[in-house]
Amino acid sequence: MRKTIHSASNGIALKLKFLAKEKEVVRRKLVITADALRISRKTLEKKVLERTKDLEKVRAKDEAILASIGEGLVATDKNGRILLVNKACERLLGWKEGETQGKLLSKVIPMSDSTGKTIPALERLITKTLKDRSTTTTTTTMYYKRKDGTSFPVALTVAPIFIGKDLIGAVKVFRDITKEKEIEKARSEFMSIASHQLRTPLTAIRWVLSSLKRENLTEDQAKLVKTAHETSMNMASTIRRMLMISHLEEDGMEPELEQVVLQRELEKISRLHDAHRQRNGLELALQCPQDLMVRTDKQLLIEILDNLLSNALKYTPRGGKVRMSVTKEKESIRIDVADTGYGIPQEEQKRIPEKFFRASNVASPVEAGTGIGLYMVYNIVRLIGGTISFVSQENKGTTFTLLFPS
Amino acid sequence: MSKHVLIAEDDTALADLMAKVLSKYNIRVTITYNGKEAVEALEKEVPDLLLLDILMPVLDGHGVMRFIREKSLECPVIVLSNLSDKETRDKCKEMQAQNYFVKNDLDDDDLWPAIEGYLR
Numbered sequence: 254m255r256k257t258i259h260s261a262s263n264g265i266a267l268k269l270k271f272l273a274k275e276k277e278v279v280r281r282k283l284v285i286t287a288d289a290l291r292i293s294r295k296t297l298e299k300k301v302l303e304r305t306k307d308l309e310k311v312r313a314k315d316e317a318i319l320a321s322i323g324e325g326l327v328a329t330d331k332n333g334r335i336l337l338v339n340k341a342c343e344r345l346l347g348w349k350e351g352e353t354q355g356k357l358l359s360k361v362i363p364m365s366d367s368t369g370k371t372i373p374a375l376e377r378l379i380t381k382t383l384k385d386r387s388t389t390t391t392t393t394t395m396y397y398k399r400k401d402g403t404s405f406p407v408a409l410t411v412a413p414i415f416i417g418k419d420l421i422g423a424v425k426v427f428r429d430i431t432k433e434k435e436i437e438k439a440r441s442e443f444m445s446i447a448s449h450q451l452r453t454p455l456t457a458i459r460w461v462l463s464s465l466k467r468e469n470l471t472e473d474q475a476k477l478v479k480t481a482h483e484t485s486m487n488m489a490s491t492i493r494r495m496l497m498i499s500h501l502e503e504d505g506m507e508p509e510l511e512q513v514v515l516q517r518e519l520e521k522i523s524r525l526h527d528a529h530r531q532r533n534g535l536e537l538a539l540q541c542p543q544d545l546m547v548r549t550d551k552q553l554l555i556e557i558l559d560n561l562l563s564n565a566l567k568y569t570p571r572g573g574k575v576r577m578s579v580t581k582e583k584e585s586i587r588i589d590v591a592d593t594g595y596g597i598p599q600e601e602q603k604r605i606p607e608k609f610f611r612a613s614n615v616a617s618p619v620e621a622g623t624g625i626g627l628y629m630v631y632n633i634v635r636l637i638g639g640t641i642s643f644v645s646q647e648n649k650g651t652t653f654t655l656l657f658p659s
Numbered sequence: 660m661s662k663h664v665l666i667a668e669d670d671t672a673l674a675d676l677m678a679k680v681l682s683k684y685n686i687r688v689t690i691t692y693n694g695k696e697a698v699e700a701l702e703k704e705v706p707d708l709l710l711l712d713i714l715m716p717v718l719d720g721h722g723v724m725r726f727i728r729e730k731s732l733e734c735p736v737i738v739l740s741n742l743s744d745k746e747t748r749d750k751c752k753e754m755q756a757q758n759y760f761v762k763n764d765l766d767d768d769d770l771w772p773a774i775e776g777y778l779r
Contacts, residue, residue: 452741456762457673463767464680486767509745524768552743 322426328414330422333358333379345429347400363398382411382423394434397427406430441499448496455492459485483528490525490559494629497556501632508550508637515579515586516541518551522559523577526566534571540578547586547659553633554657557641560626561590561653567622568615569594569650585639586659591652597645605643606631614647662778663687665706667697667723668739669715677710686778694718698726705732708777711756713740713747724754735777739770 319326325342329335335353343350346362353361359374366372374380378389389411396404409427413420462482470478500506519541530537547554558577565575573593580587597605597612604610609624634641639657664681668674669692678688689706691697695717697709709727713720720738727734736756740747743761751759758773 449741452762453670453673457670457676459767460673460770461676461680464771466768467771482767511745 323428325427325429326424327358327362327427328422328424329358329379331383331420333374333383335361336422342427345399345405345427346397365396365398365404367394367396369396378409378411379423379425382413383420386413386420388412394430406434408433437502441502444495444499448492448499451492452489455485455489459489480528483525486525494556494625497633498625498629501629501636506636508553510548511551512546512548513551513554515545515547516543518555519558519577519579522555522562525559526562530566530575533566535566535569536574537566538574538576538578540576542579542581545579545581545586547657549657550637553637557630557633557637557655558588558590560630561655564626565590565592565594565651565653568592573650581659582656584658585656588655589652590655591650593650596647596649596651597643598647602643602645661685661687662708663689663704663706664774664778665689665691665697665700665709667691667694667709667715667720668712669693670712681774684778694720694723697723701726701730701732701734705734707735708774709734709736710774711736711738713738713742713751721750721754724751724756728754737773737777 319337320340322339322341325345326337326339327335327342328337335356335358338348338353342348343353348361357374358379359377364372364377372395378391382389391407391409394406395409397407398404406429407427408430409425411423411425414422414424459482462478462485465478466475466482516539519539523537523539526537562575562577565577569575569592575592576589578589578591580589595612595615598614601610601612605627607624608628610628611622611624615622631641634655634657637657639655641653641655643651643653645651664686666674666677666688668677668690671692674690674692678690681688689700689704691700693715697711698718700706701709701723709723711720711723720740724736726732727736736754737758737760738751738756739760739762741762742748748759757777760770760773
């Protein structure tokens with residue numbers, strides 16, 4: 254019995270000893286593992302730290318780039334809430350750092366046109382960009398309001414932001430164009446003064462010639478005087494155009510509505526081109542309902558039609574036909590100016606309203622031309638609340654269609 | 660008796676030129692170079708026609724028309740101006756200017772018949 258107990262206790266002792274050994278082994282292993290863990294944690298920490306530093310460097314670089322952009326930059330989400338603005342944006346608009354975060358762009362930066370009318374959020378470029386998913390740029394001068402309520406003119410471009418195929422927002426870059434506007438204004442004023450100075454002596458020349466036309470002249474003399482008068486009238490038109498463009502670009506033009514007898518103006522305009530037209534053997538047909546009156550800006554309408562007719566006659570080769578026809582539609586007046594001329598090459602058609610643009614196929618047959626006429630026409634049409642469009646086929650002809658409220 | 664035209668035009672070259680053209684038609688012409696001179700001429704003699712510029716020193720064309728109205732002078736007025744804005748044109752119409760010609764407009768050929776119309 255004792256022996257049994259003894260051997261049993263021996264067994265336990267052995268077991269204990271074994272266990273203690275095992276424990277020691279485990280402990281050692283644990284120590285080793287812990288050490289290993291500690292080391293790898295340290296390495297990991299170090300790596301994370303390094304990576305973070307790297308990331309921070311990249312971020313700092315990005316931020317430095319963003320901050321250094323002279324142009325204001327605003328990024329918004331799909332709903333027009335501000336995600337990010339750069340330093341220049343805050344500086345230009347007078348906001349403090351972080352103040353604009355998460356706010357609606359239209360609330361933070363109210364935009365107005367040259368008349369001071371605030372542009373509703375729905376009509377802003379950013380809304381258009383998010384809707385069309387394409388980059389848009391301002392074509393007319395817009396004004397941004399600073400935090401303190403003062404405004405300044407801006408030029409801006411808005412582009413959509415995509416991650417993969419998902420539209421996540423828009424980014425807008427804008428520039429304070431106060432200086433440009435000042436230079437533009439000075440240039441405009443110069444143009445305006447120069448035109449006025451040219452006008453007075455020209456008036457004298459024109460009046461002498463127009464009174465001479467009424468004298469008893471020989472056929473040859475009459476022809477010469479007529480041509481000289483026409484040339485001086487063309488020069489007057491050019492000067493008038495110069496003046497009008499400088500007014501248009503100053504944004505200072507308001508249409509003045511009055512009753513206009515269309516047929517009378519049409520005849521007057523066509524008379525101006527008679528000599529040129531006859532010289533080039535071109536036929537001109539005028540169609541206008543008699544006594545049709547419209548309420549519009551007479552000078553501006555004359556400018557549009559004079560330009561369209563002059564282009565049609567200029568860009569139609571000898572023997573061609575030009576037609577100017579007026580139709581009264583429900584709530585608008587439609588005027589078509591159609592020619593059988595050179596036409597506008599398909600691939601160049603979208604460039605038509607650009608300033609100084611001239612189609613490539615007319616440069617050689619018709620050297621005289623500045624590419625300013627249609628630029629002006631498109632701007633004036635907008636001013637009188639109308640629309641203009643055209644269809645054109647090369648060597649077949651062009652038809653411009655003007656629609657404006659009656 | 661020959662007809663009498665009064666010209667009020669501050670651009671001396673233009674005024675002299677108009678006078679020369681008109682005087683060929685057996686028309687007596689008085690030239691004035693500003694509104695005040697024109698008013699003084701009107702006080703002396705009412706012409707058969709007044710050719711009136713608007714932008715003139717001392718007294719402008721509106722001032723001259725005001726004088727004509729105040730004195731109830733019977734004198735047709737043709738305005739010849741560089742100004743083409745509707746406000747000016749309306750103001751002249753209100754003052755009973757018979758014709759309004761914008762110097763830079765397209766209606767040269769209408770100018771002389773209009774002038775002749777008052778001198779028959």
